Amino acid sequence: MKNELTLNPIGFLQSDLKQRYETPRQGVLAKESSAIIRLNSKSNFEQAVKDLEGFDRLWIIFQFHLNKTWKPLVNPPRHTRKKVGVFATRAPYRPNQIGLSCVKLDKVEGLKIYISESDILDGSPIIDIKPYLPYSDSFPDVKMGWVKSGLENIYQIIFEEKVKKVADKLLTEENVNLLSYANVQLEFNPADITRKRITQSTKKNKKENEFILAYQKWRINYVVDEKIRKVFITSITTERDKSI
16 A cells, blocks of 8 residues: 555635735734635536535635644744654644634635635645534533633734834835734733743833834834724834834
């Protein structure tokens, strides 16, 4: 018996999420995201999607196509500072590059399946699609190991208009999506300066709730309001503190 398995994609995902740093921790946190699964033609998939629109949610099995290697131990993005086994996480660094995501089904048009609340990157090969069934797929009272619930601690990210204009320009001219990056990085623990890339603001007359999030040569300046659990993005600068 050969110790190998061959999987052929049934289609590919089209999404605005193109870089790994843009990907939300879980699809349910990406309320405004939308994507399209484009199924392969000439494979009789028009019949395969029959009656699919009767479901609100789908399980999508896909390939982490940007990952070429795997890691036995990984650092989860939140909950803990200790490395844990990759099989105890949903990290993409897996031996077989296979991902599983529960997404919201919006509509089906021929070979195009429109979804939202997705954490799957653009270009990901789709391996299979299955309906989500609450009576058999939901176990809300089970133990979650090292994982803390955390959703009650989520912060809302607010972007000032001037920041949106700068970010839109960077997205168009340099293909850098700082708005998505800020959303993903700051929705949990935005004031934790022990985290990589987060530092206290260094400007004069700074307040304790002012911070900087770094990405490559850019710096995202923001203020945290703990009482109302909101993060206000005030400006985007370069690493030399020059406003852009």
